[in-house]
Amino acid sequence: MKLVVAVLLEKKGSFLMVRRNRPPGIGLWALPGGTAKENETAMVAACREMLEEVGIAIRILGLIGVYCDDNSKMTLIVYAASSPNEEFTINPEEVQAVEFFDPDNLPKLAFQRDKKIVSDWLICKRFKAWG
Numbered sequence: 001m002k003l004v005v006a007v008l009l010e011k012k013g014s015f016l017m018v019r020r021n022r023p024p025g026i027g028l029w030a031l032p033g034g035t036a037k038e039n040e041t042a043m044v045a046a047c048r049e050m051l052e053e054v055g056i057a058i059r060i061l062g063l064i065g066v067y068c069d070d071n072s073k074m075t076l077i078v079y080a081a082s083s084p085n086e087e088f089t090i091n092p093e094e095v096q097a098v099e100f101f102d103p104d105n106l107p108k109l110a111f112q113r114d115k116k117i118v119s120d121w122l123i124c125k126r127f128k129a130w131g
Contacts, residue, residue, distance in 0.1 A: 002074040005046040006033030007081045008064060008121050014100035015118070017107065018053060021096045025110025029101075031078065031117065034094075042077040050081070054098055055089030058082065062130040065120045067113055078117050080130060 008031055009016040017029040032053045036045035043060055050058045058081040067076040088098050101107060103118050124130070 003036040004074050004076045005042050006031040006078045007046050009081050019096040028110035029107040030110040046079050053095050056083050056085040
């Protein structure tokens with residue numbers, strides 16, 4: 001079983017997505033994230049992936065959810081995060097562009113599960129899951 005992490009970074013009600021530059025979904029949008037390394041915790045992996053993909057340090061606010069498809073050999077853990085950084089340094093090997101999106105105006109997604117993640121994030125926000 002492979003452990004994969006993703007981060008939903010919020011800014012004024014919108015959230016950060018990356019346009020992928022590697023398969024699957026080259027040219028499509030996704031939450032930033034990737035595969036955890038051996039013996040790496042999910043939270044450490046999430047912070048590392050944000051640094052690698054978009055060049056910013058984050059603060060994990062809390063867990064949005066754990067996702068697993070019946071046919072998949074991976075488990076996805078998604079965290080909500082914040083960051084005071086406003087300038088991104090993208091890694092062109094992994095990312096073509098970064099942009100903040102409104103939850104009601106999603107771009108073409110690399111992974112349809114991101115719709116469910118955004119919905120779960122909105123529920124967490126409504127119930128003030130992270131204070």
